[in-house]
Amino acid sequence: MPNTQAPILDVPDNGVEFAADNGQHPASILDLDVPDNGGEFAVDNGQHQAPILEVRDLEVEFAVDDGKIKVLDGVSFKVAPGQTLGIVGESGCGKSVTSLAIMGLLPKPHGQVVAGSIRFQGEELLSLAPDQMYKVRGNRISMIFQEPMTALNPVQTVGEQLMEVFRLHRPEYDKAQRKAAAIAMLQKVGIPEPAQRFAVYPHNLSGGMRQRVMIAMALSCEPDLLICDEPTTALDVTIQAQILELMKELQAQTGMAIIFITHDLGVVAELCDEVVVMYAGRAVEQADVFELFDHPRHPYTHGLMSSIPRLEDEPKSLLKTIKGQVPALHEMPAGCRFSNRCPHATDLCISAIPAVEQLNPRHHVACHYWKELTV
Numbered sequence: 001m002p003n004t005q006a007p008i009l010d011v012p013d014n015g016v017e018f019a020a021d022n023g024q025h026p027a028s029i030l031d032l033d034v035p036d037n038g039g040e041f042a043v044d045n046g047q048h049q050a051p052i053l054e055v056r057d058l059e060v061e062f063a064v065d066d067g068k069i070k071v072l073d074g075v076s077f078k079v080a081p082g083q084t085l086g087i088v089g090e091s092g093c094g095k096s097v098t099s100l101a102i103m104g105l106l107p108k109p110h111g112q113v114v115a116g117s118i119r120f121q122g123e124e125l126l127s128l129a130p131d132q133m134y135k136v137r138g139n140r141i142s143m144i145f146q147e148p149m150t151a152l153n154p155v156q157t158v159g160e161q162l163m164e165v166f167r168l169h170r171p172e173y174d175k176a177q178r179k180a181a182a183i184a185m186l187q188k189v190g191i192p193e194p195a196q197r198f199a200v201y202p203h204n205l206s207g208g209m210r211q212r213v214m215i216a217m218a219l220s221c222e223p224d225l226l227i228c229d230e231p232t233t234a235l236d237v238t239i240q241a242q243i244l245e246l247m248k249e250l251q252a253q254t255g256m257a258i259i260f261i262t263h264d265l266g267v268v269a270e271l272c273d274e275v276v277v278m279y280a281g282r283a284v285e286q287a288d289v290f291e292l293f294d295h296p297r298h299p300y301t302h303g304l305m306s307s308i309p310r311l312e313d314e315p316k317s318l319l320k321t322i323k324g325q326v327p328a329l330h331e332m333p334a335g336c337r338f339s340n341r342c343p344h345a346t347d348l349c350i351s352a353i354p355a356v357e358q359l360n361p362r363h364h365v366a367c368h369y370w371k372e373l374t375v
C-alpha cells in the first residue's frame with residue numbers, strides 16, 4: 001500500500017456517533033476493488049470449517065526490572081483452514097507477542113504464557129515439549145518475521161539457506177533432492193532465473209527478492225498455517241502488491257491458513273477474510289472483513305476506520321486521529337483499557353472489564369455499550 005496512507009498510529013478522533021452506513025467501505029476509499037456484499041457472507045472462505053487454530057484467553061507476562069508486566073491479557077480468536085486472518089492495532093498492542101506465543105518463541109526466560117490455550121489442529125501447543133514444538137514449527141506452522149532482512153544469514157548463499165530448511169524438515173531428501181526442491185521453491189515465489197539466484201548471497205538481491213526468499217523459506221515445508229508479521233511494511237508499493245498477489249496464489253494452491261499482521265488497513269481490505277483488532281494487549285473485536293469495515297462495533301475499531309484518508313475529504317484537511325495515547329503497560333486502566341481515550345466512556349467502563357460478546361458467529365466485540373453505540 002502507498003506510504004501516503006494514514007498509518008494506524010495517527011489514530012482518529014472518534015467522537016462521532018456510529019452510522020448505519022458511514023461510507024467508509026475500503027473499496028470506495030482506497031480503490032481496492034473490494035466488492036460490497038451487503039454484509040452477506042457469500043463466499044465460503046473457510047468460515048464453516050472447524051478452526052485450524054484457536055487461541056483462547058491467552059495471557060503473556062514479561063519479567064522486567066521491577067516485577068512482571070502483563071503484555072497480553074485474555075486474547076481470543078480463531079482461524080479456519082484456507083482463511084486469512086488479519087491482526088491490526090497500534091504499535092505495542094501485542095501483535096508480535098501473540099505470534100511469538102503461537103510459535104513457542106517468546107524470549108526465554110522472561111517471556112511466559114501464564115494462562116490460556118493455543119489449540120492447533122486440535123492439539124494443545126502449550127502442552128508440547130520443546131522437541132515436539134520444534135517439529136510443529138516449520139513443518140506445520142511457518143512464520144515470516146517482522147524483520148526478515150535480519151533473519152537471513154548474510155554469509156550463506158540463498159540456496160544453502162533454503163537447503164538447510166529442507167534438511168531439517170525433509171530429512172528423507174538427499175542433497176540433489178534438496179537442491180532441486182530449493183530451486184523449485186525459488187521459482188514458485190517468482191524469482192527469475194532461480195538456478196542462478198540459488199548461488200547468490202542475500203546482499204546480491206533486491207529487497208523484494210530477499211523478501212521472496214524469506215517467503216520461500218517459510219513455505220518450503222508447505223505449512224498448514226503461515227504467520228506473517230508485517231512482511232511487506234518495508235517494501236515499496238509495487239513489490240508489496242506482487243508479494244500479496246503471490247501469497248494469495250500460493251494459498252489458493254495449498255489451502256494454507258494465514259495470519260497477517262499489519263498496520264495497513266488497505267492490505268487488510270485486500271487480503272483478509274476476517275480481522276482481529278487488538279488494543280493494549282486485548283482482542284477488542286473480531287469480524288468478517290466487510291462487516292468490520294462497514295459496521296465497526298467497538299469505538300477503537302471505529303476510530304481506526306475513521307483514520308483512513310478519503311478521496312472526498314477536504315483538500316489539505318487534517319487527518320482524523322484518536323486523542324491520547326495507549327497507556328503504558330504498568331498504568332493500564334482497571335476496566336476497559338480504551339477508557340482513557342474513548343469519548344463514550346462511563347464509570348462502568350473505568351471499573352469493569354467488558355466481556356467479549358458474540359453478535360453473530362463471526363463477529364465478537366468487547367465493549368459495554370456496543371448495542372447503544374451502533375445502529
Ligand SMILES: Nc1ncnc2c1ncn2[C@@H]1O[C@H](COP(=O)(O)OP(=O)(O)OP(=O)(O)O)[C@@H](O)[C@H]1O
Pocket residue numbers: 062064071089090091092093094095096097098107111146329
Ligand atoms: N522482550 C520483551 N520484554 C519486555 N517487554 C516486551 C518484550 N517484547 C515486547 N514487549 C512489550 O510487549 C508489548 C507488545 O509488543 P509487540 O511487539 O507484540 O507489539 P506490536 O503490536 O507487535 O507492535 P508493532 O506494531 O510496533 O510491531 C509492548 O509493550 C512491548 O514493549
Ligand code: SF4
Pocket residue numbers: 298299300336337338339340342343344345346349354366367368369370
Ligand atoms: S467499554 Fe466503554 S470505554 Fe471501552 S470502548 Fe466501550 S464505551 Fe468505550
Ligand SMILES: [Mg+2]
Pocket residue numbers: 095096097146229
Ligand atoms: Mg510487532
